[in-house]
Amino acid sequence: MLPRTEFEMAENIRDFLVASCGGRMVGCGALHFYTPTSGEVRSLAVDPEFKTHGIGRRLMEELEAEARSHDLCSIFAFTYVDRFFRKLGFEEVDRGELPLKAWKDCLRCPKFQACDEIAMLKRLRPGAPTAALAHLNQVTDSAPLPVLRK
Numbered sequence: 001m002l003p004r005t006e007f008e009m010a011e012n013i014r015d016f017l018v019a020s021c022g023g024r025m026v027g028c029g030a031l032h033f034y035t036p037t038s039g040e041v042r043s044l045a046v047d048p049e050f051k052t053h054g055i056g057r058r059l060m061e062e063l064e065a066e067a068r069s070h071d072l073c074s075i076f077a078f079t080y081v082d083r084f085f086r087k088l089g090f091e092e093v094d095r096g097e098l099p100l101k102a103w104k105d106c107l108r109c110p111k112f113q114a115c116d117e118i119a120m121l122k123r124l125r126p127g128a129p130t131a132a133l134a135h136l137n138q139v140t141d142s143a144p145l146p147v148l149r150k
């Protein structure tokens, strides 16, 4: 969980899904589109009082459904709770498989020189390439007209 500026919060607010219970926010998670075919699960957190009641799983299921509805090939996360992600069908990958991450976010991260987070990836379409950079190259090589959806 990284510190975020107000500007970053505003910029990414539409990525977020929140879980509430009796009007109280008890969890959140975000799906950030990284390339046209891969997304990152970010800022997943459940209020400590409400942990282990299935809220994290529900948030993840909704975020994954959103990713599938946008035809993403894979979703990934950087985490310390790899066992939670394994339960949800993610597998550990070499962080080198997600090269854009390093350039887009990690350079600003206080842990950049000593990152010990585990890279976890879930393939939503079997056989699809996993490298975020590969996805981007494919799209820029043969960019079809975009389909607009809300």
Ligand SMILES: CC(C)(COP(=O)(O)OP(=O)(O)OC[C@H]1O[C@@H](n2cnc3c(N)ncnc32)[C@H](O)[C@@H]1OP(=O)(O)O)[C@@H](O)C(=O)NCCC(=O)NCCS
Pocket: 001, 041, 042, 043, 044, 045, 046, 047, 050, 051, 052, 053, 054, 055, 056, 057, 058, 077, 078, 079, 080, 081, 083, 084, 087
């Ligand atoms: C990780 C986190 C989101 C899980 O939320 P949660 O609501 O407690 O998780 P759930 O109750 O939905 O658990 C789903 C499954 O994962 C397992 N699980 C949950 N947390 C786990 C953990 N830390 N280690 C191993 N397994 C875990 C549960 O036992 C459950 O398994 P089951 O379905 O076989 O019973 C929550 O612990 C949290 O907010 N952690 C701090 C923030 C964080 O590390 N976020 C991840 C950033 S990427």
